[in-house]
Amino acid sequence: MITERDLILRSKLGETQAFEELVAEYQGKVYTLCFRYMANEEDAYDMAQETFIKAFNSLKSFQGKSRFGTWLYRVASNICLDEIRRRKRRISTISIHQPLETDDSEVEKEIADVRPTVEALYEQKELSLYIQTLLDQMKPEHRAVIILRDMMGLSYDEIGEVLDCSTGTVKSRLSRARTIFRNNFIKREHLP
Amino acid sequence: MKCFRIRTLFSAFLDDMTDMHDTEMIKDHLKHCICCERELENLKMCQNILEQMEEPKLPEGFALDLHRRLMKESCKA
CATH class of the missing domain: 1.10.1740.10 (RNA polymerase sigma factor, region 2, helix turn helix motif)
Structure with missing residues (x-):
């Protein structure tokens, strides 16, 4: 074999x-x-x-x-x-x-409203497009950890190998990236 | 324990990457803090949405295209 x-x-x-x-x-x-x-x-x-x-x-x-x-x-x-x-x-x-990613430490610029209608959000395709748009607005290093962890399912160690950084860096970067993603997502959804 | 400190641990907590001490601390805090509980739920929801994104299909002809390009590359070498 x-x-x-x-x-x-x-x-x-x-x-x-x-x-x-x-x-x-x-x-x-x-x-x-x-x-x-x-x-x-x-x-x-x-x-x-x-x-x-x-x-x-x-x-x-x-x-x-x-x-x-x-x-x-x-x-x-x-x-x-x-x-x-x-x-x-x-x-x-x-x-x-x-568009810039929204972050407490950075200047927030007006982001064009690309929000689809609420009904359309329930359509998987629209949701995918929406998620991709949110990811697209993030810094590349934040986008990378979310993609590798939450969408591709890599472990922290594997992400460290892919991005050439320590597991500790992966951990802190992922925490920050998820918070930014969550803030942008929730803000547009008007959820609590 | 302040909510801010607890929330910085949520990401690792969702991935079972917090140590025993931090895990217990988070669980204790969540018992009496509805705001942090809601924050954790929101993070979890975002994580679920990302995990469940449909995978795109590999376009037809991808392997054939790659084959042609590899042939060209090996001719260069």
């Missing part, structure tokens, strides 16, 4: 077929992760493709210290977060209406 380890070794030697076998079971998850970061199918597709190409080219740097899936998530997260930051920098130079 061919193991993941065998496939990794053969992929490191440049065998594309072995690499395709290796990543076959991760394609859906990596695409989902990219979709959570990028919030649209087209970008998610491009970022996920980019993830696998980069993984293939840099597989030699994978030393097996973490699970292969975690390492792939790290590659995907880096690609998506770099792209998000690059776009934010570009937008901030041309617009003063850029």
